[in-house]
Amino acid sequence: MERGWRGDASEALVAADILRNGYGVAYPHGHEQKYDLVIDVGWELLRVQVKTASDYDEYRYELEISPEKYSDGTVDIFAGAIHREGTAIYMPAHEMEKTQRVNFNPPEEMPSDWHREQANLPGEFSIDEALLKIREFTDS
Numbered sequence: 678m679e680r681g682w683r684g685d686a687s688e689a690l691v692a693a694d695i696l697r698n699g700y701g702v703a704y705p706h707g708h709e710q711k712y713d714l715v716i717d718v719g720w721e722l723l724r725v726q727v728k729t730a731s732d733y734d735e736y737r738y739e740l741e742i743s744p745e746k747y748s749d750g751t752v753d754i755f756a757g758a759i760h761r762e763g764t765a766i767y768m769p770a771h772e773m774e775k776t777q778r779v780n781f782n783p784p785e786e787m788p789s790d791w792h793r794e795q796a797n798l799p800g801e802f803s804i805d806e807a808l809l810k811i812r813e814f815t816d817s
Contacts, residue, residue: 781798
């Protein structure tokens, strides 16, 4: 995918995924913000920074950010668009480090229970899981 279109395609994929999950999406005008989308989750408006997740290997993808670009309070959620899988992953900003890997290898094909427990499966990075973590963090 050409670099100029990749960001737009990633934002569209993430917006579609958020809408499929029942939340509202708005696009801010301009490029001055540190976030790409605003989502209405019912109890708050949250800022989402979208990145294109990189292929790490056959089944794993990596969401990578430059933490120094995002000071506290500028972004609530980081989203990684995974074009080959046609989906997105989400990580609350307060938990995001420089990289996060997600494994799309089917659990039944993993060699052991330990591998399955350590796999970082996609369900752990759904929009609902990210929102639950944000709600718990802000309520504490």
